[in-house]
Amino acid sequence: MLVLNIYLLSAWSFLLDQADNFFLPCPFKALTRVDCPGCGFQRSFVALLRGDLHESFHLYPATIPLLLTFIVAVPVNYFSKKDHAILIKTMYLITGAIVLVSYLFKMC
Numbered sequence: 001m002l003v004l005n006i007y008l009l010s011a012w013s014f015l016l017d018q019a020d021n022f023f024l025p026c027p028f029k030a031l032t033r034v035d036c037p038g039c040g041f042q043r044s045f046v047a048l049l050r051g052d053l054h055e056s057f058h059l060y061p062a063t064i065p066l067l068l069t070f071i072v073a074v075p076v077n078y079f080s081k082k083d084h085a086i087l088i089k090t091m092y093l094i095t096g097a098i099v100l101v102s103y104l105f106k107m108c
Contacts, residue, residue, distance in 0.1 A: 019046045037103040041066070061102040065095040 023043070028036035044060035045067075056063055069091045076084045 035103075035106060037099050062095065062099045065098050069095045 020043075026036055026039050028034070029039060038060075040060035041063060044056045044063040047056040047059060048063060048067075073088045073091060076088060
C-alpha cells in the first residue's frame with residue numbers, strides 16, 4: 001500500500017511539473033495585450049494543487065472563492081429540492097467582487 005501511495009504521488013508531481021506545457025493562452029490578452037480578469041487562474045490552480053497556497057493567492061486571489069462557489073453552487077442548484085437562490089447569489093456577488101477588486105489592483 002505504501003509503495004502504491006508513493007508511486008501515485010510521484011506520478012502526480014510529474015504531471016504538475018509538466019502542466020505549464022499545456023496551459024491555454026488567453027485570447028483576450030493575445031488580441032489586446034492587456035490581461036483579462038481571469039488571467040492567472042490556470043497557474044494559480046496548479047499552485048493550489050501543489051499545495052502552495054501563498055503562491056496561488058499571489059497569482060490569482062479569486063481562485064479559492066471561484067472553486068468554493070462552483071463546489072457549492074452546482075450541487076445546490078441541481079440536487080437540492082429547496083430554493084437556495086439567496087445563498088447562490090450571495091456567493092456569486094462575493095466572488096465577482098473579489099475578481100473585480102483583484103483585477104483593478106492588477107491594472108493599477
